[in-house]
Amino acid sequence: xxxxxxxxxxxxxxADSAHPLMDLRDxxxxxxxxxxxxxxxxxxxxxxxxxxxxxxxxxxxxxSPLLLYLAAAGVGTLGIVDDDRVDLSNLxxxxxxxTDRIGMAKAESAARTxxxxxxxxxxxxxxxxxDPDSARGLVRDYDLVADGSDNFATRFLVNDVCWFERKPLVxxxxxxxxxxxxxxxxxxxxxxxxxxxCYRCLFREPPPPGDVATCAEAGVLGAFCGAMxxxxxxxxxxxxxxxxxxxxxxxxxxxxxxxxxxxxxxxxDPACPLCGDQPSxxxxxxxxxSGDAE
Numbered sequence: 016x017x018x019x020x021x022x023x024x025x026x027x028x029x030a031d032s033a034h035p036l037m038d039l040r041d042x043x044x045x046x047x048x049x050x051x052x053x054x055x056x057x058x059x060x061x062x063x064x065x066x067x068x069x070x071x072x073x074x075x076x077x078x079s080p081l082l083l084y085l086a087a088a089g090v091g092t093l094g095i096v097d098d099d100r101v102d103l104s105n106l107x108x109x110x111x112x113x114t115d116r117i118g119m120a121k122a123e124s125a126a127r128t129x130x131x132x133x134x135x136x137x138x139x140x141x142x143x144x145x146d147p148d149s150a151r152g153l154v155r156d157y158d159l160v161a162d163g164s165d166n167f168a169t170r171f172l173v174n175d176v177c178w179f180e181r182k183p184l185v186x187x188x189x190x191x192x193x194x195x196x197x198x199x200x201x202x203x204x205x206x207x208x209x210x211x212x213c214y215r216c217l218f219r220e221p222p223p224p225g226d227v228a229t230c231a232e233a234g235v236l237g238a239f240c241g242a243m244x245x246x247x248x249x250x251x252x253x254x255x256x257x258x259x260x261x262x263x264x265x266x267x268x269x270x271x272x273x274x275x276x277x278x279x280x281x282x283x284d285p286a287c288p289l290c291g292d293q294p295s296x297x298x299x300x301x302x303x304x305s306g307d308a309e
Contacts, residue, residue, distance in 0.1 A: 039058055039062060063255065064256070070096065071163065075165060076244070078125070080248070082095065085248050088252055097142070150299065160183070172299070175301075190230060192272045196266075211263040212281050213283075215284075215296075216287045239271045
């Protein structure tokens with residue numbers, strides 16, 4: 016059989032550079048061949064993915080498929096923040112953790128699985144809470160943040176830190192058969208002369224404790240976590256490469272039982288306390304310590 020480098024010596028994705036594969040080894044050309052064939056990615060795009068750094072909050076129901084696909088795609092550095100340990104009840108949806116790792120720290124378990132999938136990927140397992148004391152330092156080291164946490168306190172903290180550090184945020188949420196996905200880049204000016212929304216433009220503050228059920232209380236369809244996590248990985252890759260249409264300014268809402276998807280236009284709120292015209296949130300002092308990220 017001919018070597019992969021000769022079989023795809025000039026794929027249609029090679030138009031992005033005179034030497035699109037010059038930064039890739041032969042084994043990488045074989046591994047990422049289906050990416051390289053895409054005009055929107057090609058050899059140069061794949062090389063960019065290998066240099067990219069993504070911080071994932073939570074190695075649970077959403078973080079599991081998200082991390083698996085980012086690792087398989089060759090995102091070169093993945094940070095994982097999670098202070099929880101693998102429990103038998105997680106395994107119905109948290110597919111990055113096998114049964115024999117029950118009791119192991121989720122960040123470490125996820126790192127081991129990623130190492131087995133793709134040795135190109137460097138993993139930093141942050142076995143800790145994503146809290147106000149460490150959040151800015153963690154986020155500062157990455158190009159983009161992907162949030163798969165399961166509680167509002169963490170989601171608001173992630174949003175606020177990404178605003179202060181000027182980092183794109185791709186966030187997803189899921190409960191029962193319902194899912195949401197969007198991208199926040201409120202520090203980027205749009206063509207119409209205004210910037211996009213942040214999470215606080217949609218939801219001003221966390222709901223009172225107990226008002227919204229958790230997955231542990233209401234349940235969640237495991238396979239649907241995979242669908243939403245895969246879509247989240249897609250949006251992360253699009254943002255890293257600057258391809259396609261960003262979800263910034265749009266909220267994707269999905270419902271599994273009816274197999275429905277809707278894109279809802281979301282605009283910046285001038286009265287937003289974080290990114291609005293007269294912000295009242297200027298640091299992280301508003302945040303108390305939050306609960307665990309799933």
